[in-house]
Amino acid sequence: MTQGYGSKLVILVCLLHFTQPIYSAPLSSYLVSSFTPPDADSDLPFNHITFNNITGDVYIGARERLYQLNTDLTPKHTIDTGSCQPDKNDIINTNNIRLLVVAPSPEDMLITCGGCDGFCETRSLNNISHDVVRYDSSGTQYVVTRSDAPVVGAVVLSADYQDDGVGTADDGLYLFTGISDATPNFPSISKHNIDELTHGQRVTAPQASSPQNIFKHLIPFMENLYYLMSRGNSQKNAYLGRLCRNSLDEALSSYTEILLQCGTYSEIQSGLIGEAGSQLADSFSLESTDDLLYAVFGSDSSSALCIYKMSDVEQSFDGAAKGCSQSGDNRGTENNYLQGSSCNRVSVNVK
Incomplete structure (x- = not known):
C-alpha cells in the first residue's frame, strides 16, 4: 500500500502484456442469451449496466429507460423515466442514467444518478419500481453533471473520514465516483457519504489547461480501487489510477497513477480483475490462482485484450511511490496534471 506517501505522481511504465491468443472465434459463438428492449422505441442507447451478485439480476440504465432483468436476460421490470422539459434557455437536456451502482447489504438498494437535473435516486434491488427515494436536491448533493x-x-466498505484524519476501517459503505467533466464543484475522483451523497474527500482537481480524464471503468479489488481512464491528445493514453479505499485524508493523497501499454493500442475501453484459471495459467506458465488485470483496448478498426499480472501492476505502483519519495529535494516533484499536488519525501523504504 502506498497511502503513506501522499503522492500523486504520474509515471510511465511498461507492464507485462500477453498478445498470444488462447482461442478465437466469432462473438456469436459465445452467445448465451440476449435482451432486446420491448419498448416501442427500442433504439434508445444503453448507458450503464450493473449486477446484483446475490440474485444475479442485471440492471441497465438507458436513455429514458431503466431495466431490471433476471440471469437469462428476461425482463422483470421496466421504468420509463420520461423526457426532459426545456430549461429557461429552451435547451433540452437528454434524460440519461449517468451512474448506476448497486449498494450491497445492509443497504440493498440501486443508486441511479443523472436524469434531467443530475441528481440521484435509490430504488429497491428486488423491484426497481419500489421504494423510490430521491436525494434532497440541495447544491451539495450533486454527484454528476448534466453533460454526456x-x-x-462503486459502493464499497471504507473507513469513516473525519476532519482530524482519524477513522475506523470498515466503518461503513461509501460511494466512490470518477467524473470525466471535472470542475472544482465536481471533482474528478471523490468519496460520498451513502446516506446524503455529500463528498468530504476528493482528489485534487486537474489543472485548467490539462486534458480531462475520460473514465471508462472502476474496479474495487482488495484494499484498493482501480480507475481505468484515458487522457492526452485525442485521449490516446491509457492510465490506471489506484486509490486506497481507507484513505483518511481530505485530499485522498493515496491516489497514484501509472500508464498502461498494450502494444500499438492505447484507447482503453474497460477491464476487470480476476484469477487466471487453469487454461490461461497453462498457456502462460502462471498459477491458476494468480490475480490478473484484463483490459480491453480499441481503435477505429480493431480491438485487443491485454492481460497484466496484478503483482506486476502493484510493483509498478510501488515504483511510482518510491520514485516520488526519492525526489531530489524536500519539496518533492510537482505533478503537472493535478493542481497543487506534489510528491512528498518520506523516510519509509519501499522494497
Whole structure:
C-alpha cells in the first residue's frame, strides 16, 4: 500500500502484456442469451449496466429507460423515466442514467444518478419500481453533471473520514465516483457519504489547461480501487489510477497513477480483475490462482485484450511511490496534471 506517501505522481511504465491468443472465434459463438428492449422505441442507447451478485439480476440504465432483468436476460421490470422539459434557455437536456451502482447489504438498494437535473435516486434491488427515494436536491448533493461525459462509480466498505484524519476501517459503505467533466464543484475522483451523497474527500482537481480524464471503468479489488481512464491528445493514453479505499485524508493523497501499454493500442475501453484459471495459467506458465488485470483496448478498426499480472501492476505502483519519495529535494516533484499536488519525501523504504 502506498497511502503513506501522499503522492500523486504520474509515471510511465511498461507492464507485462500477453498478445498470444488462447482461442478465437466469432462473438456469436459465445452467445448465451440476449435482451432486446420491448419498448416501442427500442433504439434508445444503453448507458450503464450493473449486477446484483446475490440474485444475479442485471440492471441497465438507458436513455429514458431503466431495466431490471433476471440471469437469462428476461425482463422483470421496466421504468420509463420520461423526457426532459426545456430549461429557461429552451435547451433540452437528454434524460440519461449517468451512474448506476448497486449498494450491497445492509443497504440493498440501486443508486441511479443523472436524469434531467443530475441528481440521484435509490430504488429497491428486488423491484426497481419500489421504494423510490430521491436525494434532497440541495447544491451539495450533486454527484454528476448534466453533460454526456462518462461517469464511473462503486459502493464499497471504507473507513469513516473525519476532519482530524482519524477513522475506523470498515466503518461503513461509501460511494466512490470518477467524473470525466471535472470542475472544482465536481471533482474528478471523490468519496460520498451513502446516506446524503455529500463528498468530504476528493482528489485534487486537474489543472485548467490539462486534458480531462475520460473514465471508462472502476474496479474495487482488495484494499484498493482501480480507475481505468484515458487522457492526452485525442485521449490516446491509457492510465490506471489506484486509490486506497481507507484513505483518511481530505485530499485522498493515496491516489497514484501509472500508464498502461498494450502494444500499438492505447484507447482503453474497460477491464476487470480476476484469477487466471487453469487454461490461461497453462498457456502462460502462471498459477491458476494468480490475480490478473484484463483490459480491453480499441481503435477505429480493431480491438485487443491485454492481460497484466496484478503483482506486476502493484510493483509498478510501488515504483511510482518510491520514485516520488526519492525526489531530489524536500519539496518533492510537482505533478503537472493535478493542481497543487506534489510528491512528498518520506523516510519509509519501499522494497
